[in-house]
Amino acid sequence: MSIFILEDDIIQAQALKRLVEEICQENSINYEEIHVTNKGKQIIEQISKSFTQNLYFLDIEIKKSTYNGFEVAKKIRTIDDTGLIVFITTHSEFAPISYQYMVSALTFIDKMTEPEKLKLEIEKCLVKYRQLNQKQEMNDYLFINNSHSTIKVPISDFYYAMTTEAHRLALFTQNRSLRFYGELKEVERTKNQFIRCHQSYVVNLDKICEIDHHNRELILLNGMKIPVSRRLLKSVTDCWRER
Numbered sequence: 001m002s003i004f005i006l007e008d009d010i011i012q013a014q015a016l017k018r019l020v021e022e023i024c025q026e027n028s029i030n031y032e033e034i035h036v037t038n039k040g041k042q043i044i045e046q047i048s049k050s051f052t053q054n055l056y057f058l059d060i061e062i063k064k065s066t067y068n069g070f071e072v073a074k075k076i077r078t079i080d081d082t083g084l085i086v087f088i089t090t091h092s093e094f095a096p097i098s099y100q101y102m103v104s105a106l107t108f109i110d111k112m113t114e115p116e117k118l119k120l121e122i123e124k125c126l127v128k129y130r131q132l133n134q135k136q137e138m139n140d141y142l143f144i145n146n147s148h149s150t151i152k153v154p155i156s157d158f159y160y161a162m163t164t165e166a167h168r169l170a171l172f173t174q175n176r177s178l179r180f181y182g183e184l185k186e187v188e189r190t191k192n193q194f195i196r197c198h199q200s201y202v203v204n205l206d207k208i209c210e211i212d213h214h215n216r217e218l219i220l221l222n223g224m225k226i227p228v229s230r231r232l233l234k235s236v237t238d239c240w241r242e243r
Contacts, residue, residue: 001133003031004046006058006072007088008038012111016057016088016122023123029130031055038062040072047076053083055129060089073105084132086125142190144171144180151178159207160226161187163200174222193243197228197236205243211236 003020007013013036020034035046040062047054056076060069067075073085085105090112106128109121142153157173163184164170171178171187184202188194193205203218203226210219216233217225228236 001032001129002046002054003034003129004043004054004056004058005034005036006038006040006043006056006062006069007036008059008062008064010038013038019119019122020057020126023119023126027123027127027130029126030133031129040067040069040075043072044075044079047079053132054080055084055086055125057086057088057125060087077104082132084125084129142171142187144178144182153178155191155204156206158194158204159220159222159224160201160203162202162226172224195236195239197226197232199229201226201228203236205236205240208240211240213237 005013005016005020007016017034017036023029024031035043037043040058043056056073058069058073062068062072069087069089073087076083076085086107086109087105088109088111090110106125107121109118109125111118113121140155142155142158144151144153153171153173157175159172159174161169161171161184164179167181167183169180169182169184169187171180184196184200188196188202191204194202195205197203197218203220207220207222208218209221211217211228211233212219212225213233216228216230218228218236219225
């Protein structure tokens with residue numbers, strides 16, 4: 001996750017960046033990068049290349065720019081529908097207007113507020129951002145419990161799971177396989193991209209590179225082949241095409 005600052009006053013932009021860095025350090029809040037710009041278009045281009053949830057501090061009035069802060073927020077929402085948007089402005093009367101743009105802003109912060117209160121308001125936003133970050137990290141893993149330990153498997157590593165015997169499963173990633181007690185339906189409902197392709201198999205749609213309709217097989221990115229049933233072939237194909 002990254003933090004974006006849209007501000008056309010370079011002095012205010014750098015001051016806000018330093019304040020954000022200070023608060024993050026004091027509260028042990030992790031972030032990938034802080035992007036500062038006076039062009040909303042740069043933010044849109046940047047987040048179009050990633051799939052993370054971010055925090056956005058947006059000035060409403062941007063001089064010499066195609067988009068104002070509200071318009072940038074609306075475009076952000078078409079890409080990042082769960083990121084946190086915070087408007088920073090000297091015009092608190094603009095707050096009701098945000099509802100017309102349907103961007104679900106977290107809050108409005110008055111630039112002219114006293115420094116201590118400003119820091120507190122920014123800190124509240126960053127703490128909320130950390131909570132979102134931690135929740136996202138939890139959602140990025142499968143937690144597998146076996147008789148000896150609990151194993152955290154990155155969602156991005158998961159290829160497929162299969163039933164080996166009653167109430168026992170084998171889970172396959174790029175580099176390893178895991179055996180544990182469980183039900184396929186529990187794995188299937190973990191993430192939207194996990195789908196039943198066979199009575200005994202659940203596959204990660206993001207790992208399919210080819211569907212062999214003649215042999216009714218799914219060919220995965222690492223060359224593995226797993227069966228797809230005649231009954232589920234169409235639904236798997238349709239879901240895969242929509243990814």
